[in-house]
Amino acid sequence: MAKKPDLLPGTLDMLILKTLTRAPLHGYGIALSIKRYSDDVLTVEEGSLYPALQRLLLQGWVKAEWKLTETNRRARFYTLTAAGRKQLGIELSEFEQMIAAIGRVLQDA
């Protein structure tokens, strides 16, 4: 198995929030979605989603609800809250600033 780049630290919460803007998802769905959208570049240690999700629940940025999947299995679906949407905005702008700054440093003068 080829070595894949590690996730930038601190970005997992942001990725989860962003993923949830598209649709409410269960944990496995979130992991799948991140993998797909990043063209298999970003793989999370899938289990580490769960402590992160608990953190987001505690902050009130996502809501959780038990629902049935298409295959009639019980699963916990996470939905973005208004507070979560706002938080995502803040994190995105901070992240963009940081990327831009890194980009400027790395640019050939």
Place this chain on the structure above:
Amino acid sequence: MQRILQFVRKVAWAFGRRRFRAELNEEMAFHREQAAKDLIAGGMTPEAARYAAMRQFGNATRLREKSHEVVGFRMETVVQDLRFALRQLRRNPGFAATAVVILALGMGVSVAIFGFVDAALLQPLPYAQPNRLMDVAETGTMFRRSDLSRDDYDDWKRLNHSFSSLAAYGGSGFLLLTPSGAVPVPATRVSDGFFRTLGVKPMLGRDFMPGEDPPGQAKIAMLSYGTWLKRYGGRRDIVGQAINLNEDTYTIVGVLPRDFSFALRANAEFWVPLLDKNGCEVRRTCHNLYGIGRLRDGVTPGAALQEMKAIAAQLAVEYPVSNQGQGASVMPLSEQIVGKVRPILLTLLGGAGLLLLIACVNVASLLLVRSESRKREVAVRGALGATPMRLIRQFMTEGLLLAAAGCAGGVVCAVWLMTLLTRLVPKEMAASLTFLSGVGMNAHTAVFAGVIALLAAAVLSLTPILRLSFLEIHEGMSDGGRGSAGRFWSRIGANLVAVELAVAVVLLVGAGLLGKSFYRLLHVENGFDTSHLATVQVAAPDKRYPKTGQKVALYREITHRLSSLPGVQSVGITSDLPVQCNCDTDWIRIVGKPFHGEHNEVDERDVSPGYLPTLGAKLVRGRLFTEDDDASKTEKIVINEALAQKYFPGEDPIGQMVGNGNLDPKAMREIIGVIGNVREGGLDEELWPSEYQAIYQGPDTFFSVAVRTVQDEKSVLPVVVRTLHEVDPNLGTMNESTMTEQIESSQTALLHRFSSWLVGGFAAMALVLGVVGLYGVIAYSVSQRTREIGVRMALGAQRSSVYKMVLTQAGRLTAVGLGAGLICSVGASLLMRKLLFGVAAWDAPTLIGVAAVLSFFALLASYIPARRAARVNPTEALRAE
């Protein structure tokens, strides 16, 4: 807001812990199943897919724990720590039990003593706005607080503007006529506004009304609650009924409430208005009442005192003979009631605090020793990845667990001690210490216990943290860290032991001084033979013995009958027994000496011819009274040496004449004899000048009988009482006791006994703890240095030098502790010098004795480990590696 919300969520989760865990597990299982399914769909074998899914997922247990940590209060790890701590303590029950018992004792004693301090000094008196109530009294040339005379009280009440009400009360006693004969009962005469001033309302019937206390008013009475129950069966129809007191008919108008108590007249059964002036009250010089005033709003005690002093000065001008030199005293009522026990209680609280300190230090050093021997464990756990925080928490949990167990034990111990100590107070004294009923676990004591528990918890949990320097973790692994351990130990552990020893010295010195005071008090020079002396107080009904001759006949009959009892040597009758109080005084004027109206205060006692010989008083000059010194003769007195020295320095007093302030011819009397000083006042009071008059010349219906016996004086008492009732069944008898009993159960003696025993107990415990602590330190140090000692001996060190090495270490610690302790104890003794009697705070024999005792035990405690050290076998010690 956000934080609060988070907190609420956490709490909700904490309660639904089980559900939280189940949901998380389900969610994670679902995730893995889905992943495996997708992998199978991609062509993997189910087995391989399952493993791949698990690999992708990561360490499920760790992730679960991480999720828990996000939402939890770290409860899980706390429970873990607790379990581990319990296991640790169970593995070493000796250590745990010792620590818990020491803590429980220290805390129990402190909380119990605080219970008494709280009841006496912190809880308010059980009256309306008690801090506005003042004790109002006169002052005399030799009294800082003397009774009010009735006339002065009337004038003070009329003239003052400081008090919204000023009431008076005075001791009294009646013979209550019951179907089974006359019973003497204690009573209190009060002004009509007494209960309104205190803010006390009767539970049954009515209070005395304004205008019901002047002479000539109707005879009415109120009952104490206990009397109502005991004598009248708690009958509600008692109000309005007539009773017979001193052969007068009194109507009961009310019953006082159950929780009413008045410490200054605690045993009074009946409360009556002042009414008719008794024989003495017709004179302004008769001081027999005390005042209680309620300050008007806005008036300070100081302002009230100034006003009363001004009024007293005005009366002194108006009535120079009676009032010259009489001032005023105004102080908080609570001061009058608990002032005497305050220094004792505070001393005991200080002693208990020191004991608690020593207990905490002891347990802390036990913990230190233990953490020392657990170095390897700490190192291993550290190496396995335990963070410093996690290790600290583990040790804190153990400390807290010990503190919790110790404090729980402490509370139980405190409750038990409070009951025990309350029960140890003799009945007659408990009556006047009304605060005793308030001693127990209440809000105040609970808060105090809580604060102590927190302190203990802080000490016990912080000690191991101080100890755990994590730099040593790696050293600990290699098991070579003994050198540094020794150094560390000699720094903190040893200093703690010196503190323990110093505190023990302070308590020992305190106990020594109090014990010596108590001894001095009981062996104070009384001037008479206190053994084999039985005493009874007698009240004869006034109506049966109205005339002087009848009373004298009664005295003679009593003396005659009692003298002929088997085993009785002699019998005397007196107005007041010795060793009671410097009271019932007289103001004298010596004929032929300069006089400016000053009040020459002397104790005045009326005695029968047999009384002074019965006491065994020493005749110095002249003669004593004979049967002939009766009302038909001119008045004569016998004086004590104190009076002779004060008023007749270098002269012969025999034959000199003494009179009252204005040399009234009727009051002139001749000195016929001088006796050695007989202690009339209390044990700790000064010896006053005293005069003795012939009781046949001024008899009274209330008197005391003293009987000198050959055999055990206690066994004579019942016969004496029976004989008195044979003389006249209407005689009331009370306070039958022996002189030794009276001296030993006097309030002063009891207070001294209580404080010296309690502080002695504290000191004994402190000594044990301190010496055991020293033993622990030395023994531990020896065990740590076994190898070093082995090396030394292998290199040729003599056993004696090993002894010397160990004993020097112990000696240094003891010397530091002893030195610091002796210095502190002089300071502490100065603080409690009010309690000392006949002993200076720096009493050398006590200090030397304490130093000797402590040194002896310290030597003993260090000798045992020193011996062990000297017996170390060098080859074994070295091979043990």
